[in-house]
Amino acid sequence: MPKCTINGKEVEVKAGATIIEAMYQIDEPIAHYCYHPGLSVAGVCRLCMVEIEGNPRVQIACNTAVTEGMKVNNTSPKVRDAVKWGLDFHLINHPLDCPICDQAGECGLQDQYMEFGKYDPEMAERKQKKHKVVDLGPTVVLDSERCILCSRCVRFTDEVTKTYELGLFNRGDRTEIGTVPGKELNNKYSLNTVDICPVGALTSKDFRFRQRVWYLKDAETVCPGCSTGCNTKVYFNKEGMFRVKPVYNEHVNGHWMSDEGRDTYKFVNKEVRLLKAKKGNGGVWTEMAPGAVAKELVPTLKAAAGDSLALVLTAQYTLEEYEAIVSTFVKTFNTKKIYFWINNKETFENFDGLLLRGDKNPNTKGLLLVFEKYGITAAWADLT
Ligand code: SF4
Ligand code: SF4
Ligand code: FES
Incomplete structure (x- = not known):
């Protein structure tokens, strides 16, 4: 060494x-x-x-x-x-787009310019015009004038997804990134090209122009999109969540994540999301906090304890949550009729060889561990 x-x-x-x-x-x-x-x-x-x-x-x-x-x-x-x-x-041909560029605030070119910039450019020639707002596919837009031809995006589609959609075309100062004839940038990991583009040449259709990055906070978390559990960072402010990006974890997702996983933030913003519970009494419904309803339910559940009670769980929760709910049902309500619900049995075992798994739950293993601990063997087929 x-x-x-x-x-x-x-x-x-x-x-x-x-x-x-x-x-x-x-x-x-x-x-x-x-x-x-x-x-x-x-x-x-x-x-x-x-x-x-x-x-x-x-x-x-x-x-x-x-x-x-x-x-x-x-x-x-x-x-x-x-x-x-x-x-x-x-910078010879780079446009002065910063005020309208989505990358501003997290741009490699801006950062390096602040550190090393000459500040008094001596280039008198006109800038080379290139294509702007190029639709590369369903998720990504290219601005060729901002591209510094680093080739990261091309190498990503060649080496990681092996979908070979992108290439460098023409020569000299007319060189541009583009899709190869007959193809568009359309793979399950396409938005990683936006992450690794060091400038604002590649932008995400979903995120562009929706927020200035300096108005966003971020927090590290784990993607709930499938059982791989890619490490991620979510970006948000008081208006909601705006984007998800991968965080490096050599044992789980490396540097990447799927486009499907990035979309999971949209559920959090949805108005239909269950934030309140409703309690019905003689046709009259009262809105309550879910925790308060759960507390009120305890005597009813205790009264019904035993085999007349059953619980259906999905694998969307944490180990601690499973421990709490399963132990309560087993010890307090005296039932082991606890079921694990899967809505995609046929594709559950699928794996695309990179990150995406057919098990669309982040914690199937955790759920099954807790089932094992409490001797839960109830099968979904018993219910149907
Ligand atoms: S890529 Fe960077 S330097 Fe170029 S316009 Fe966008 S923010 Fe400015
Ligand atoms: S990653 Fe961005 S800057 Fe680099 S070649 Fe691709 S589009 Fe150009
Ligand atoms: S030449 Fe070394 S990082 Fe580009």
Whole structure:
């Protein structure tokens, strides 16, 4: 395992690791666009410049392997100058769209410009016009003028989904991203391209123009869309939820999540969502908080305890919730007639080989564990 020094910090990396991987390992900041830890190395943006002791020229960190004793820095004036000019070339044809661009506030180009920008552009030529508002498919819109041609989106469809919908077309400053003839960007993971696009070139049809990102808060959670349980972050404010993005977990979802999982936030915003319970008495219905109704129900359930009581559960709840409800039914209401409801028996065992599973519940395993603990063996067929 080679050891190297980066900006004065010693780091030991696995054999074959690149300098940028070593920098990720010690959370050392480095400007970059085309490198993504979930994709192959392209080495095209030329922004991840570093200086290596004994080497007269700056090198790219994403495609240079660490060797024993290597001394690297990316803070010297030489490196900063290289990044500054690299960035200026990225901006030659870039439009001044920030005020109307969905990426503003979380844009790699804005961030790097604040850090390394030249602030006094010397390019007098007219900017190259490219296609705007290109409909790539059901979920994603492309603005070619904002694209910095990092090729992350192309590599994603080639390497992760293997759907090969995207490509780079034409040459030089006329190069543009596009869909290959006869195809549209239409796969079950298409919105990951929006996440990994470092600029506002790819935008989500669902999210674009609905919120400025600085008006959103976020919280980490787990996707309830299927039993894979991708780690996610939800973005929300007092008007509701607006989007879901994946959070890296090497054991569960890596860097990605499905488009289906992203849609789960819409249920939370729905007005039909059950927020209140109704108690009926002689045809008169009173609205109550669900917790209050549950409390009022206890004496009725106790009176009916035994085999006249049954409970149907879905696998949408947490282990703690199952423990509480199953133990109450078994111990307090004296019944083991507790059933597990599945509405898609035929596709329940499906798996698409990447993340999506046919079991559309986040916690079937948890439910079955609690069933096992309390000796629940009631079968759905007994009910029907
Ligand atoms: S991609 Fe970034 S720099 Fe370009 S217009 Fe959008 S916010 Fe501005
Ligand atoms: S659309 Fe975005 S991800 Fe794709 S090449 Fe352009 S900048 Fe990179
Ligand atoms: S990140 Fe290294 S060249 Fe783009």
